[in-house]
Amino acid sequence: MDPNRLETLIYTHQNTLYRAALAILGDAHEAEDAVQDAFLRCLEKAPCFESPAHEKAWLLRVTVNGCKSRLRSPWRRRTAPLLDTYPAAGPEEESLLESIMALPAKDRAVLHLYYYEGYQTAEIAAMTGWREGTVRSRLSRARAKLGDLLKGELE
Template identity: 60%
Template sequence: MAYKSYRPKDFEAFVTKHENRLYRTALAIMGNVSDAEDVVQETFFRTYEKTPEFESEDHEKAWLIRVTVNLCNSLLRSPWRKRTVQLLDSYPAGEAEQYELLEQIMALPPKYRAVIHLFYYEGYSIKDISGLTGRKESTIRSHLTRARQKLKSVLKEDDYESI
């Protein structure tokens, strides 16, 4: 039995349901507000055009994130892309430590930011991230390990500097 999908009259509710998750994902990968907004808008546009039937709510979520990640990767590869707005100006962090950590995460290359975001902020497993990004599980594990190592070394340096 197919999961009850949205219909065009319910599209506004569908967008409201998923917009924050997709925006956070796109923002983590793209690193700036305007590109993230463009990616999310394009994701919903493609969804509206195709009107896919989803097997479950998890399938719906995974499909949307996969489209978002693919659009981010396409935009990152485009030669005319320029970064103009810092993510940290718009991505809230409650405490100073969270802000510092977020600042270090945003300094990572996009491929590392994406796996960190999907793993820690969205709660996906390595296998799920592999499916969402179209990369091998071993590659995702490697990216996650390298991102953690980079963050660990930078955060240790910051601790020594504050002494």
């Protein structure tokens, strides 16, 4: 792969991949590592992309799969996150972000891909390897859990 092409890919997709990884992993440093691994994978495999949308979907899938592998790692179970709170623009966003981070990783992943990245359930299913019905049910359950968490904060 041409080094200039890799630089263009990084410049174009780094924020999207980082946000997805952070939503799944909940740790900024691990998210950075997952994104770096995704770009290294792209450099190693040098895939031919049909379109910019295919390029983005491929990189997101590699990132999501890498995050899932990190979550399964025994090392992760032995560590605790260092941050007590997560950075956000304002108090209301901080409250929402903390509520989202309280959800399980699978719920965070599906919420992020659907609401922040704008993917449809079929596209999320293709990226994560889940069935489309599973994505819809996880999305529904994640919304319900998030709603319960937010209602609990308002009371």
